[in-house]
Amino acid sequence: MSAAATSLMDAMQQEERRRLDVPRGTELLRLEHASKYFGSVVALEDVSIDLKAGEVHALLGDNGAGKSTLIKILSGVHQPDKGRYLVEGQEVHFTSPRDALARGIATVYQDLAMIPLMSISRNFFLGAEPTTGWGPFRRFDVETADRISREELLRMGINVRDTAQAVGTLSGGERQSVAIARAVYFGARVLILDEPTAALGVKEAAVVLRYIAQARARNLGVIFITHNVHHAYPVADRFTILNRGSSYGTFSKQEVTREEVVQMMAGGDDLETLGHELEEFARLDDERVGRMLPSEAGAGAMLQEMGQAFVAEGQEAERETPPPR
Amino acid sequence: MQVTQRAEAEAASRPPTAQKQAAKTGTLRRLLMRPEMGAVAGAVGVWLFFALTAGGRGFLTLRGTANYLEVAAQFGILAIAVALLMIGGEFDLSIGSMIGACGIIFALLSANFGWNVWMAMLASLAFAILLGIFNGALVLTTGLPSFIVTLGTLLMIRGVTVGTTRLVTGRTVVSGLGDLPGYDAIRDVFASKLTIGNAGFSIAILWWLVIAALATWVLLRTPFGNWIYGVGGNPQAARNVGVPINLVKIVLFIGTAVAAWLVAMIQVLGARSADVVRGTGTEFTAIIAAVIGGVLLTGGYGSAVGAVFGALIFGMVRQGIVFLGIDPGWEDAVLGAMLVIAVLVNRYVRHRALGVRE
Numbered sequence: 243m244s245a246a247a248t249s250l251m252d253a254m255q256q257e258e259r260r261r262l263d264v265p266r267g268t269e270l271l272r273l274e275h276a277s278k279y280f281g282s283v284v285a286l287e288d289v290s291i292d293l294k295a296g297e298v299h300a301l302l303g304d305n306g307a308g309k310s311t312l313i314k315i316l317s318g319v320h321q322p323d324k325g326r327y328l329v330e331g332q333e334v335h336f337t338s339p340r341d342a343l344a345r346g347i348a349t350v351y352q353d354l355a356m357i358p359l360m361s362i363s364r365n366f367f368l369g370a371e372p373t374t375g376w377g378p379f380r381r382f383d384v385e386t387a388d389r390i391s392r393e394e395l396l397r398m399g400i401n402v403r404d405t406a407q408a409v410g411t412l413s414g415g416e417r418q419s420v421a422i423a424r425a426v427y428f429g430a431r432v433l434i435l436d437e438p439t440a441a442l443g444v445k446e447a448a449v450v451l452r453y454i455a456q457a458r459a460r461n462l463g464v465i466f467i468t469h470n471v472h473h474a475y476p477v478a479d480r481f482t483i484l485n486r487g488s489s490y491g492t493f494s495k496q497e498v499t500r501e502e503v504v505q506m507m508a509g510g511d512d513l514e515t516l517g518h519e520l521e522e523f524a525r526l527d528d529e530r531v532g533r534m535l536p537s538e539a540g541a542g543a544m545l546q547e548m549g550q551a552f553v554a555e556g557q558e559a560e561r562e563t564p565p566p567r
Numbered sequence: 568m569q570v571t572q573r574a575e576a577e578a579a580s581r582p583p584t585a586q587k588q589a590a591k592t593g594t595l596r597r598l599l600m601r602p603e604m605g606a607v608a609g610a611v612g613v614w615l616f617f618a619l620t621a622g623g624r625g626f627l628t629l630r631g632t633a634n635y636l637e638v639a640a641q642f643g644i645l646a647i648a649v650a651l652l653m654i655g656g657e658f659d660l661s662i663g664s665m666i667g668a669c670g671i672i673f674a675l676l677s678a679n680f681g682w683n684v685w686m687a688m689l690a691s692l693a694f695a696i697l698l699g700i701f702n703g704a705l706v707l708t709t710g711l712p713s714f715i716v717t718l719g720t721l722l723m724i725r726g727v728t729v730g731t732t733r734l735v736t737g738r739t740v741v742s743g744l745g746d747l748p749g750y751d752a753i754r755d756v757f758a759s760k761l762t763i764g765n766a767g768f769s770i771a772i773l774w775w776l777v778i779a780a781l782a783t784w785v786l787l788r789t790p791f792g793n794w795i796y797g798v799g800g801n802p803q804a805a806r807n808v809g810v811p812i813n814l815v816k817i818v819l820f821i822g823t824a825v826a827a828w829l830v831a832m833i834q835v836l837g838a839r840s841a842d843v844v845r846g847t848g849t850e851f852t853a854i855i856a857a858v859i860g861g862v863l864l865t866g867g868y869g870s871a872v873g874a875v876f877g878a879l880i881f882g883m884v885r886q887g888i889v890f891l892g893i894d895p896g897w898e899d900a901v902l903g904a905m906l907v908i909a910v911l912v913n914r915y916v917r918h919r920a921l922g923v924r925e
Binding site: 339340351356357359360364367368369370371373381382384410411 | 801805
């Protein structure tokens, strides 16, 4: 069992060495005309995406657009019903996330990445612990684990006071960053980040965006899944936009403005119009307030606020999200 | 490479005093945040209490110490194995009837069927390992809470043990083990006394300490120990990074079963007789000792050292009350109160460990 873990670790570290040899811009993976059906439900229809070394590719789409199905295909959880999946030009048929991991494709999930009560270094090496000693005295090399995790985090620009502190003491953004650093250390050449900024405040999201940019600087390919354009736009080089299981296509940053991306994501509707509509609903509700129960009276005002916030969000996020590095 | 150099330069440019201070507070905080700290403080408090109140009645003598350590040792062996299992996120209530079953199997095979005592001991051990695998497999395949599953096996094992023993012997007690050939040798291993000064210290204390050291080593210094914490803390995350969570849990269930077997051997060889009801109630005392020792009921956090001190508190309270000469009924009241306090302290420690950000 531990032999399996060790051999996986070796394979991953070989990948790390190979990663540095790959010239920037080399194609790492490509999915061609992939479709996925669950019974009669069409989860994905004829979607293509590719990723190059040293690039951040944002995968955008609203809830239910097929983002999770697509990343599950890329990370080996699902197999596409139609279409081809190529890693470095070779067609692959992954049957588990382990297969994808062995080819250097690591997925960092938003919630399932870390164990809060365990220390940073123990989390970092869980499942691939370095050992020292011989025979029955072979033991978990805690010193090496501490040293490497500290070094790797420093390389990501995170300076932890104590690698023995519980991961639960870290902020959400730092936790995501530790998970990213871990994937990078174990030889990931492709990082698939599932909504890494979704549950985070503006400042915390900025921290994670910085680490994404840092991973790109280390010649990794990053697929960044989000439904927040304001997080994706500053850091991404290309965008693939999904809507109801199909792709609107892939665009480079030079081709589209932020507003165009937002429009495509919303399925062609103008968000500002939507915002004004919400305000209109709110006014109509206020007229009915007299007939409402006291507890419902606040709902109209709340809806109106939401409408205004929707319009304001665009400009606000622009100010608070840091520029791409 | 550039990034590394820059990071190193940054680390070097920080003032050394700040670094030293960070390390110092880190060490102190780490010590205070250890899961067993509450139990260590509790053990010191309980010892002081009985030293003051029952000191003149023999609690402080070597003999008194040997007395409560012997009681604590049996609790402790179980509590350590249960603590490891609980850190791994599961419970095992079946140890309560496994002690009786293992003892009876040893006694029946050696006394009624004429087996060599060592062979009977190994057969009893093999039975315990199989029960552990059975418990683990049942929990994993059904996906039910282990609390319920092992409550079921607790009753099943006791029922089968009582039924079978009555069928074979007509009674529920197998006695007269002292006359068996080879009895003295096997008793030396499990139930002898080591004389220090004027007091006989039970060899169970040695077993207890060896198991504590072994469990601590496994938890803190082996990959398997890391897996135990991972499996209990977040099984899904542990599985995602390649930890064989089924294997870890089954090994932990085997651990509690083997601990129950060891306690059975200690009790049966000490008493020269086996009784089907031996071990009744220990399923809860072991959990209580583990929780007093800082193990979280929800898994993923705790230590073997904590379980040692939890059991020590148990032993001191149980025997201390005897030394005090008051009604033994008070024991439960004291232990119940300590359990509630321990859970509150644990919750506080966990919040501190997770919540504080300076």
